[in-house]
Amino acid sequence: MKKQPTQWLLSAVAVGIAGVIFSQGYQSAVAADSASFEVTPEQKLTTRQVATLLDRSHYLNQPLDKQMGQQILQMYFERLDPNHTLFLQSDVDELTRKYGDTFADRLKRGDLSAGQEIFERYRLRSNQYYDFAKQFLQKDVDINRDDSIVLDREDAKRFTTAQAQRDYWERQLTFQVMSLSLAQEGDKARDKLYMENPDLTLGQDLILDEERTPSEVLLSRLTRQSQQLSRLTGDEIMETLLNTATLTYDPHSNYYAPLQATEIQVQSSLQLEGIGVSIRPYRKNPDYTQIVTLVDGGPASKSGKIKPNDLILAVAKDGTDMKDVVGWSTREVVSLIRGRRGTDVVIKVKQPNTPDSAARLVTLTRDVIEQEDSGVSHRVVTIERDNQEPARIGVLEIPSFYLNYQARRNGQKYRSVSIDTQNALEALNEQNIDGLVVDLRNNPGGSLDEVARMLGLFIKEGPLVQIRDNRGNVQVYKDEDGGKQLYDGKMVVITNLASASASEIFAAAIQDYGRGLVVGSTTTGKGSAQIQLDSLALGSATLTQRKFYRITGGSTQNKGVVPDVELVNIYEGADFDERSQKNPLKWDTIKTSPYKPEGRFSRDTLQTLNEQSTIRQNINPQFVYLNTLNNIKKMEDEKKPIKLNIDDRRAHMRAVEQKTLQAENQRRIALGEKPYKDWTTYQAALEAMFEERSHLKESERPKLPEDEAFVIEAANIMLSVDDGRDENAPASIKSTQSSSETESAEAE
Incomplete structure (x- = not known):
């Protein structure tokens, strides 16, 4: 083979893991100090550098012209408000008329004023939402209503009036309180089971014992989001704008502010003290942090209990109480998870489109992640x-x-x-x-x-x-x-x-x-x-410059x-x-x-x-089980109206749980195993099984039957070919x- 001189970033998650600062959408409250918006000469230079790279060096050979500037501007609105519930349509129309024709030229000149004014409007609308939420959550929230809500508004039109917007905010807050109420019901049932059957915990402290009301939990989340955005620096605000510009060209071109650039370098090193996961905001609901991949040889991978696509709900750091991290930034989640080698961290995770009662508590011991510890x-x-x-x-x-x-x-x-x-x-x-x-x-x-x-x-x-x-x-x-x-x-x-x-x-x-x-x-x-660019005045970038062909x-x-x-x-x-x-x-x-x-x-x-x-x-039985789980996931469609009635929602969640339990029990019966008597026992058994597996070396851990089924079927397919x-x-x-x-x- 001919030796090639250049190494390129070929990992699906080598880029794009973080950098979404303002994607909390309408649920974020802002109390940022406008003094932090003062643009420095280094920020202006960095903006010009990134604009030049896009204009001249991206794979698409697409100049950063007027039309491209308009696309970046619209992408900026989407990044700040992905669920179309924060900006009014009049905001978008006004700011597009004002800046649409000049947005590209401003970037090429290092002028961030347009992006700053748009962010100021975002801050205004966010404050309005937070004030509304604070007042709404101070009173009893009616979770036995007859109306409904569509959660996924990514493709929906923006609101044209403040009243329509506030009506949606009220229904959204109601849904969140209702969901938290149901989640607490599941947590209390599991706490009760653990207290009555302590052997199921295998010595781990898995009891949550949440004493706050759902409204208090939600208000705490919103307050934390407000504080998070108030701490943003000018570099991070610039990062969102420049990362928006790069992502308008393709999903794998990114800009990272200095703090985030350092974080990327740490994650890419051969040794990292942590649990070994790559995370990013969940696109369908950026309030959640999604685990994208597991670092081979890291504690998460070795545990066998963490899966790609898992959503992180809560984290307990070094023996402290579980902290609800829904609504936290990826940076803040990382700061909780990371710690000294040999110390423990507990994370609560679940797969998307599954009930909160299906969440798993996973205890991981931080270690120096040798990415070559395990391999082929x-x-x-x-x-x-x-x-x-x-x-x-x-x-x-x-x-x-x-x-x-x-x-x-x-x-x-x-x-x-x-x-x-x-x-x-x-x-x-x-x-x-x-x-x-x-x-x-x-x-x-x-x-x-x-x-x-x-x-x-x-x-x-x-x-x-x-x-x-x-x-x-x-x-x-x-x-x-x-x-x-x-x-x-x-x-x-x-x-x-x-x-x-x-x-x-x-x-x-x-x-x-x-x-x-x-x-x-x-x-x-x-x-x-992508090529890695570390020579910018501030931070670093990745830029797509090559494309593969069969x-x-x-x-x-x-x-x-x-x-x-x-x-x-x-x-x-x-x-x-x-x-x-x-x-x-x-x-x-x-x-x-x-x-x-x-x-x-x-x-x-x-x-x-x-x-x-x-x-x-x-x-x-394994493929039948997996197919059934796929069908069950389709029951949770956030593009369809969800009734704001806890009894109706509870019945829906119980139906999801019952169908999931039934699928598991049918698999067990087909394999000659004893079925589980109820959902809570099933969830506790899963936690116990994963906990037991985590104490085995990866090479000693039995293959999960649903995973091994793919290997066996692949072999059968291969053997079925009579030189066909x-x-x-x-x-x-x-x-x-x-x-x-x-x-x-x-x-x-």
């Missing part, structure tokens, strides 16, 4: 087959495409995913496996050099991925080792919605060469690379890699993929890079494999200009 793992599973000998299948689990850049640069011994994979394959080859499963689920990406080296272990020779820069130049990464293959047997790759960037490059190449099957669900669709010519951007055989999508309804973001780069095509496929799975073969797999999934690849596949594919119609059919 391998094992052999036995697959029973009708009227045939059992098959021995190797399993490679690849958490990320990691590489210790610093150690390699310093000429020291280093660890990388390609080295670990080579060692694992050599060990598996010695065991005479009948096939190989490569598990890329939840793999956020990593080093481009490493994914190229990895592919060289499986593919004889040829191009691996094409990369186009913002000038239209195309670079091709190739495997040029003379046809060597460390593993040349049957293989299958598992992907899901959280498989991103470098993972998508790997899966796409295996699929395009016909080297193996890709099964699971469509990947993230992050087909771009060797067939189709981009991995936006569409992702579509599997040959679909399995249950455990992230159904989630919105962290590229297709759900604002302003994603579009999918397109370039010329095919000449390559020689090892074979092609025929359309008939793939259809048969899908039909056979669907039959197995429909009778497999098309014998008439072309011996080689020459360079051609891919038409949109042809490439679209292949990519979809």
Whole structure:
């Protein structure tokens, strides 16, 4: 393989983890000191620098002109008020007329006055909301009303009158008090169970014992948000405006103020004292902090109790009481979670679209996170087959495409995913496996050099991925080792919605060469690379300058890699993929890079494999369970009206809980296990199970049956192929200009 000189940011979460300061929307109250808005020469220079980068160096080659300035301005309104409940339509119209035509030129001159005035209007409306909420929550809140509310107003029109706005505020506050009331009911039921059955806690202090009323809890949240925004510095206000500008170009170009830039550097280092999670505000409701990914080797990952997409509800730091962190900024949540090595932190988390009663309390011991502590793992599973000998299948689990850049640069011994994979394959080859499963689920990406080296272990020779820069130049990464293959047997790759960037490059190449099957669900669709810019006057930035293309010519951007055989999508309804973001780069095509496929799975073969797999999934208790959970999540649709009546809402939540419990019990009965008698017992059992697993080393921890089902099914799909690849596949594919119609059919 040719050595490439530049390392690019290929992780789906290498950028965009934080930087949303004002996304609290209408629920934020502001008491900021206007003196903090005085613009410094460094801020003006930084603004000009970022504007110049966007104007001249972004992949899109889109000048920062009048039209682009108008788009940034509208994006600024959206970032400050994502749920369309704070700014009145008259505010947006007035400020657009005043600044729409000059917004871009102002940025290029380093003039932040327009952004400041818009923020002042935001502050005014926020204060009005806070004053209204404070008065409203001082009296008894009626949670037995007959009217309803739509929570998700992202696509709704802004209010045209202050009265309509206040009517919504009242209903929103009522809904929050009602939701907190129901959450406290669930917490008290669990507290009672723990007190009556202390063995269920396994020695942990899991009793919440909340004494505040729901209105007091909510008022505390709003007060905290007010205090949070009052502490914002001018750098952080500038950060929101400049980050808005970069995000208008694409979701992975970001600006970070000095404080946040330092935080990003800390998170990217090889050693970090904490629990090992990447977080950001939850897009559907920025009051919640969402866990995006787990750092391989960190306490959260090792515990087995934290999941990507979890929402953080509360944190107890170093033995203190649980603090409700709904409405806190990501910075404040990080400050609670982070601490000295060896100390404990308790976090309360739940998955989106699940009742608060399904929240889990997780105790984690902070540690120095060695991102290379764990990496590629391998094992052999036995697959029973009708009227045939059992098959021995190797399993490679690849958490990320990691590489210790610093150690390699310093000429020291280093660890990388390609080295670990080579060692694992050599060990598996010695065991005479009948096939190989490569598990890329939840793999956020990593080093481009490493994914190229990895592919060289499986593919004889040829191009691996094409990369186009913002000038239209195309670079091709190739495997040029003379046809060597460390593993040349049957293989299958598992992907899901959280498989991103470098993972998508790997899966796409295996699929395009016909080297193996890709099964699971469509990947993230992050087909771009960013360059890190640390030379700004203040802070740092990432800028998208490259885009990835398959060797067939189709981009991995936006569409992702579509599997040959679909399995249950455990992230159904989630919105962290590229297709759900604002302003994603579009999918397109370039010329095919000449390559020689090892074979092609025929359309008939793939259809048969899908039909056979669907039959197995429909009778497999694990897949039936996961499918049922997906259907239950659809019961919680925030775009539909929700009645503001606690009895009605309680009945709805009980229905969700009952259906979830029923799904779990049906799975247990199918497996010959005893069902749970009620929801509270089920939740306590889950906490106890995860707590017990957390005390085991990761290598000793049994695989969760619902996770292992994907590995077993992937192996069955692979073994079902009786060399079903098309014998008439072309011996080689020459360079051609891919038409949109042809490439679209292949990519979809």
